[in-house]
Structure formats: C-alpha cells, structure tokens
Amino acid sequence: MNQIMTWLEQQNKSTQWLADEIRVSISTMGHILNGEHDLLPEQMAQIARVLGITLEELTADANSDDSNLQNSTTKMHANEVEIDASLVKRLLAAQFPQWAELPLKRVKSSGTDNAIFRLGEDMAVRMPRIEWATGQAEMEHLWLPRLAPHLPLAIPAPLAIGMPAEGYPWQWAVYQWFKGEDAIVGRIDDLEKAATVMAQFIAAMKRINLADVTLPASSRGMTLAPRDTGVRKAIEELKGMIDQGAATLAWESALKAPEWQGPGVWIHGDIHAGNLIIEQGQIAAVIDFGCMGLGDPACDMLFAWSILTTETREIFRAVLQPDEATWARGRGYALSMGLFALPYYKDTNPVFAGVARHIIDEVLTDHRNGV
Numbered sequence: 001m002n003q004i005m006t007w008l009e010q011q012n013k014s015t016q017w018l019a020d021e022i023r024v025s026i027s028t029m030g031h032i033l034n035g036e037h038d039l040l041p042e043q044m045a046q047i048a049r050v051l052g053i054t055l056e057e058l059t060a061d062a063n064s065d066d067s068n069l070q071n072s073t074t075k076m077h078a079n080e081v082e083i084d085a086s087l088v089k090r091l092l093a094a095q096f097p098q099w100a101e102l103p104l105k106r107v108k109s110s111g112t113d114n115a116i117f118r119l120g121e122d123m124a125v126r127m128p129r130i131e132w133a134t135g136q137a138e139m140e141h142l143w144l145p146r147l148a149p150h151l152p153l154a155i156p157a158p159l160a161i162g163m164p165a166e167g168y169p170w171q172w173a174v175y176q177w178f179k180g181e182d183a184i185v186g187r188i189d190d191l192e193k194a195a196t197v198m199a200q201f202i203a204a205m206k207r208i209n210l211a212d213v214t215l216p217a218s219s220r221g222m223t224l225a226p227r228d229t230g231v232r233k234a235i236e237e238l239k240g241m242i243d244q245g246a247a248t249l250a251w252e253s254a255l256k257a258p259e260w261q262g263p264g265v266w267i268h269g270d271i272h273a274g275n276l277i278i279e280q281g282q283i284a285a286v287i288d289f290g291c292m293g294l295g296d297p298a299c300d301m302l303f304a305w306s307i308l309t310t311e312t313r314e315i316f317r318a319v320l321q322p323d324e325a326t327w328a329r330g331r332g333y334a335l336s337m338g339l340f341a342l343p344y345y346k347d348t349n350p351v352f353a354g355v356a357r358h359i360i361d362e363v364l365t366d367h368r369n370g371v
Contacts, residue, residue, distance in 0.1 A: 007051050014241075015354065016361075022046045076112055076348040077130045081169065083115040088125055090166045096174070099123070110184060110274055110351035113290060123159065124177045128170050136290035137161050137173035139216065144289060147266070150208045153201050154178070154277075154285035178277045178285050183307060184355060186278030191312040194283050198271070198307075199319035201286060202300045208266045218295030220269040223259050224329060227336045234339040241346075242360055247339065250367035254332025258325040264294030272306040272337070273355050297322065301330020302337060305362040306355065310371060335363040 004018070085104050093100040102120035109116050113133035117125040128134050141158040148155050157176040164170055180186060188194050228251075235247050268275075269291030277285035291299075301322065304313045317327065338359035346353040 080129045083127045095162050122177045124175045127172045134170040137171050180277045180279035183273040183276040189281030195312045195316035199316045206265045216293040218269045218293035219291050220295050220299045222296050224332050231336050237343040246364045257328035260296040265297050267295045267300045271303040298326045298329035302334045305334040305359045
C-alpha cells in the first residue's frame, strides 16, 4: 500500500514496528504491503488510526493498489525478462497443445527466481525471470524423481520441460501443483513438530547415496569465506536498518568455525519460509530445489532461523545433531542469506525482504544470547 509506505518513511518507522502495532508477523506485514494478503477489518482500523487518516482513505488506497497489481508486475531484477499469461499461453499452445485450453492464472508469489502460473487445477508453470535462474528446470527434471523416494516430505514432481520460443530465451517447466500456502503466508500450528519434521527431512537428504551417477555440486559452495566481501558490503548498506556492530561480530564469529572436513552431502540449499508448503497447519512439502546438490550440510541449517524460535531451534538441533562447527557455520550461512537479500529486495519485494529481516533478527538474537 503506497500510503502506508510513504507514512513509514516520513515517520522513520520500520515495517517491523507496524507489524507489532497490528499484531502480525513481519512476513505477513510484507505480504500486506505487497498487496498479497487481505487485511482484517480491525487491522484496517488500527492502521488508519496509526496513520492518522480515515478508514475510507485507507480503503481507497488499498483499492488503488489492487488495481495497480492487476495491471502491472513489479520487476525485482534490472535485467528481468517480461513474462505474462499471453506469452505462457502461446508457449503452451505450440509445445503442449494438450494443456493449451486449460485455465491459466498468474500466482502472486514472493519468489525471486521464477514467475509462477497455475495451469488448470493440478499443474503449475514456472518461468525463469532472470538468467541466473536458468538451468533449474533441467536439473530438477533430472534429479527430483531420484530424490523423492528417499525423502519423508513431498517434493515437486516435474511433468515437462518447455523450450525457448516466442521471444522467451530460456527453458521453462510444468510441475504438479501443490495445495496449501507457503510458510510466509500459511500458519504452522505446531513449531515443535515442524522442527522435528524438518530435522528428519534434512537428515534424510544428507543420507542419500546415488553412487552410480556423477552428482552435481550445490551452488551454495562448501565454505563461508567467499561470502565475506559481500556480507560486509551488505552490512554497510543496511545502516539504520540493522545493528551493524552485532551483525559484524556474528559474521566474524561464524567465519572462525572450522570448515566441513567430510565429503559434500546432498543439500537443498535454500530452506526458508517461502520454500515450504503448509497444508492444514503442517509442513506438507519442500519446493524450489534450484540450489540442490552436494555441499556443506550447514547450508540447510537456514531453516532454523527462518521459521523457528529460540526454543524450537533447540528441538531441531537435538533431532538433527549437527556438530558445533556445523551449527556455527549454519548460523553464518543464514546471516549471509538475510544480509544479501534485505538490501536487494527491500524496495522491489517487501515480502521476501521481510523474510530476510526475520532471519537476521533471529541470528542476532541467538548471537547476543550466546546460543
């Protein structure tokens, strides 16, 4: 909502402050500001009171934002390609005519790599927005069917890969549709159970052994050191938004942790709230395996600071049983992910920026508490 964002800037108030005022999570607040989450009447009234405007004025602003959302799609990346339903329909008609007449609707999503369209009732089309997201379709098509039998939660089922055409430069893919909502929007009823479920999922990933084929390396890499320059730059860019001193100390502490000495293990590489599907209050699926491959198991500790509380992180840690160095590196990976994402997406994707801010806050809380 444009009026809310303008007021927050004028008053030097954060989205976290407003989220606390109306008693919603920072992630939900991001969805509200991005027009992807409906406000309850009492929340509308609270925001109007805080902004010092009438409810009618706020409602008019919200309706204007809804109209703008329907007629435009905000670009998150400077060199992002144009993708709309018309393009997807043409691609389907030419390459998969059996699906061409099915209803097609763009999905409002905080995802950063792909534009997503729901196709019929039970399929989804994923279109890379940016060149760095290319290659994911082929990799998932090859590896996800091999990984699925080893995992305790559902993962995406690739159905088809489309070819570049109609001016669109990259391969794209059709997948099975998952019911439910991502964990940014969907509510997890029992975080203690979620901590156990995800620890078991990550442990199962780590145990996978596909020795008969050449395995891919995760894009996340095996050490924290290559991230150092980017992390320090991000900390500088976030002056006034985060505790820069605490972030620097937490990062330097993680850098001191011993590196992983074993062989790379299967990791997802990006287990945050946006990549978990919630159905009936429980984690039902893990999605978006674009960073998967062999890597440092610490990368998948990201989940702990994206979703869990200080107390439920201890449950996750007890079930998974990472060593002290892996846990410390995991905290560093999580911090770096949050620090990279927050300045990059704070203006173009406030929902995902809210996820990033939450990760940073949780890591710094643990650092201050010596956890």
